[in-house]
Amino acid sequence: MPKWIFQGNPKQFTINKDKFPDLHDLNQYVKDGKIIDWSIRQKYHMNEIKAGDEVFIWRSDGGEKGTGGVIALAEVITDPEVGEHVYPQAQLKVKEARLDEADGMVLRSKLKELPETRNLLIMRLAQLTNYKLTDEEFKKLLKFWNNPEILDEKVNKTIVEKYLLYYKDELNNFPQEFNYLEESYKFFQQFRDPEYIKTMEWEDFQKIGQHVNAYRMAIARSRAFGNMNASLDKYRESFLYLVHGDDSLERRMDQFLNNDQYKLFGIGANALSEMIGNIFPEEYCFFNQRDRVAVENELEIDPGYIRGDTFSKRFMKFQNAIKDHQIAEKYQELIGRQTDLPIYYEVDQFFSFIFDKSKDQHTIESESPKYWLIAAGENSKYWRYFKDKEQVSIGWNELGDLRQYKDKKDILETLKEVNELDYSPTNDALANEQFVREMKEGDNVIVKHGKSKVIALGQVTSQYQYDPENGPHHSYRNVDWLKEGEWDISSHPINQKTLTDVTGYEDFLDDILYKLEVKEEPSETGVVKEELAEYTTEDITRDLFIDLDKLEDAIGSLEYKKNIILQGPPGVGKTFVAKRLAYYHMEAKKPENIEMVQFHQSYSYEEFIRGFKPNREGQFVLQDGLFHKFCKKAQENPDEKFYFIIDEINRGNLSKIFGEVMMLIEADKRGKEFAIKTTYSQDQERFFIPENVYLIGAMNTADRSLALVDYALRRRFAFIDLEPGFHTESFKEFLQAKGISQGFIENIISLMTDINNEIVRDKVNLGKGFEVGHSYFTPQGNIEDEQTWLERVIRLEVEPLLKEYWFDQEEKVDELLSRHQ
Incomplete structure (x- = not known):
């Protein structure tokens, strides 16, 4: 039978006073009510909820942080019924109630610390009333309800131990790849015999593509093993050196990747690390993106990478970190061996499990609904x-x-x-x-x-x-x-x-x-309200990679000056920032109160304010321009704030575009008392900019071809400098949410810091206004191959920009970019 969580907010919970005259709040209702009513607001559950179903009653924090969680275990005793209430009701029999931690309630704050419960739907989507639980989820909660000490014990474990115990519970549900790994193990163990490598034919080398995850994509497999890219002797010599050479493994890996004597086309770092993991699985774990994210981001283990580390150096530091934290030993102690394969194959599957679960966690904490x-x-x-x-x-x-x-x-x-x-x-x-x-x-x-x-x-x-x-x-x-x-x-x-x-x-x-016209669901009174999505400090700090003091400057300037210009180098997301500053200033996400235009050399007063323009019949008639219409809309809604965003504001002929309206832009010239006749005013008609209109301009400081902003306009705006946000925590958290490992994030930050420092030092040709922004490194979806993604961004986006900056110093660009290798 289905299992459920029913949630109530102590600040908003309503009780039928006619039916329960002596019960006054949620706690008393649950503790003393015995047989109580509960709303079924998620109508898609109406036909699923039946008498006999078990239910956990969940109290939300309701303004008292840290008090939320499971406060009762109940049973549904009547099917949901539609009556005089706004929502259908089901009757519950409360079996046991515990209203605080001392009594043994299951606190939300503790459940959120455990990887197996922090992804419950009620954690993801906190505003619902009725939540369906899987049998496994119900069993976990029931175990903690019946034995609160188990929850306390788990909460006090280390991160590694928490995940190991979680993995142990999920072993039967997690799709493992041991069959594939066993085949790979058998294939690569042949490489341990040098005589085998010496006699390998091209067909034998081609089989590598079938046993390495990096070659699951046909195009990558074809590049490396479709056709011979070197002589057969070189393939044999390279693999003999890699597996059996006299140098340390770190040096052999480095030489295999970078020395022309051993380097083979199509075999990159990811494939190499996987081959090493298959050839020496009793000693080395795989070093793919999934493993790195699990270890560095989720288990919070720092391998100690430093600037200038080669791939092989990072590989070794990763292996040492795993050994220092005794992952294999703890795995065997808490889980026990599942196969006859070498231990690091099983450790790799444990890391894959963590990686999969991390996606859900970052979605909860770092991303708005899509x-x-x-x-x-x-x-x-x-x-x-x-x-x-x-x-x-x-x-x-x-x-x-x-x-x-x-x-x-x-x-x-x-x-x-x-x-x-x-x-x-x-x-x-x-x-x-x-x-x-x-x-x-x-x-x-x-x-x-x-x-x-x-x-x-x-x-x-x-x-x-x-x-x-x-x-x-x-x-x-x-x-x-x-x-x-x-x-x-x-x-x-x-x-x-x-x-x-x-x-x-x-x-x-x-x-x-x-x-x-998106609406909220009906309120208790049955009145439908318009949805107004709040936009808070938490929202803007998550969305923007800028320091809070810079944010405070922007909002303060917008408040007293009413006009600001965001200026900065390419890729800092000026228009993106502009819209979110507007949301934050109005404290709500109301895109209908925002208008955006991009200026260019041909943009005119007639398009912006008013002028004669052709209609559909080809006749020239007087028409209001974009800004004129916008101001009228704001005049008709004086209690709301409106924002006009001008991208590339320095590209237009500003005196020509604004005309006599330039005077009205000033904060102390707003309102009806300052209304003026414009060039195309009719009769006694006058135009003014209302006090509830704010202007946000954006301009690129690296645009050498344009003059500075008109001085008459410049004094009417406050200028906010935007800088690349590589140093901010929100940038790191954003990339982590996209599945990128912490060490790789640090590599990006280090590289771009070097590049931008070099740009700033070049005061003759460039300077601070030409830095490379973070927008180049903000992918839309999850990144499955961080190495390939970064290489493409560098090669196709960053490198062309740098070569334009230093068009006569190509070696300088090559040297800078080589630092991320």
Whole structure:
């Protein structure tokens, strides 16, 4: 039978006074009520909740931090019924209540310290009332409820021990790769015999591609082992040296990667470390991204990397750190051996487990809910099923349970094989990978119809689920549908992929949500309120990689000056910062109160303020410009704040664009009493800028081709310098949330600090305004291969910029970039 958590907020909880006249608050209601009523607000659970179901009653903090958690164990005694209440009600029989820690309640703060419970849905999505538990989740909570001392004991364990005990409980549920590893082990053990390497043929070397994860992608395997890139003797000589050479392994690895005598095309650092882990698995663990993230980010073990460490040096430091913290010994003590394979194969699977769990944790702590655009089949033929079943699902039933695949590459290869394709279905593989791993509870889904309409908005309320008996599609997630209708969005191009993450497309997303007029769910009084998403200090410090003192300067200047200009080098995200400063200043996320324009050399007064422009019939008529319309909108809503963002403000002819309105920009010239007649005013019409309008400009300090901002305009603005945010904690946390290891993050910071210091020192040609910003290193999705991702960013984005800066000093650029190797 299903198991549940029902949540109540002590500050907002309402009790039927006619039915329970002597009960006055949530605590008393649960302790003394015996038989009590509880709202069922998540309607998709209506048909699942039945008499006999077991329920944990959860009290939220309700303003008293540290007091939330499980306070009672109860049983449902009536099916939910629709009555005179706003929401259906179910009756509960309270079996046992414990209202504080001394009585043995299960504190939320303690559950959040354990890796196995900090990902409960109630931790991810705290605003719901009814939460369904898996059998495993219920068993864990029941164990802690029945034996509070076990929870206390676990909380006091080290991080490594917590994860080991968690892994022990999940061994049967975690898809391990021991069969694949055993085959790799057998293959690479042949390399321990030097005579085998001496007699290897090209076909033998090609088999390496079948036993190294780095070559799971066909293109990488083809590069390295499709055709011989050197003589057969060189392949033999290189591997003989790598495995049996007289030098230390660290030096042999370094020579294998960098010395032309041993270097082989297509075999990079990641593949090399995996081969070493397979050849000497009793001594060395793999050193792939998953292992590094597990050790450095989650287990908080610092291998002690320093600037200038080679890959082989970092490899050795990583191995030493694992040994110093006795990971293998603790593994054998707390879990015990699971196979006959060498120990570090099992340790690697433990690290893979940690890596997978870390994705969920970082999603909870570091990311806002995402928005997904999803198709409901051709002509939305599955929409009615989506609605009735309160779910979204995805096709490709031939793949089976998507959790069995390690990553997108696995899915892609299976799609090609099963469907006998002669091309790579990249978008299909990505859709499945995102649906199973990236989509989370609390995310929002927008159902599209054709190329120009959307028909529904919902909130994801479950983890990925697979059921071969489920409707047209076997892979699905539960959804709480919030809005249904038909909205025209033909002004925006709609991606034709089945599933698309549109979170980063702000203009597109803002327009859709504005048209949908997103509402909150009904209040207790049944009145529907407009949703107003708060934007707090916590939000802006997470979103922006800037110091709080700089943020305080910007907000303070915006408050008293009403006009600011954000200036900085390429890639510091000036327009991104501008919009979030506006949100923070108005204390809410209201994109409809923000207008944005980009100035250019041809931009005119007629476009900005007012002028004669052609209409659809080709006739010239007087029309209000963008800023004129914006000010009118602000005048009609004096109790709200409005923000006009001007990107590339120094690219326009400012005197020409603003004209006589330039005088009104000043903070003390706002309001109706300062209204003036403009060039195209009609009769006695006058124009003014209301006091609730704020201007935010953005300009690139590395733009050498343009003159400084007009002095008349300059004195009317406060100038805020934005700098690269590599040094901020939020930048590090952002990259960690994308699956990048701590050591690799430090490498990026070190490299970019070196590059920017060199740029600042070049005062003749460059200087501080030409630094390289952090935006180059802010990927949208999770990074599965951090080495390849960084190399592409450097090669395709950073290097061209530096070569433009130092067009006559190419060797200087090469030397700077070589520091990240």
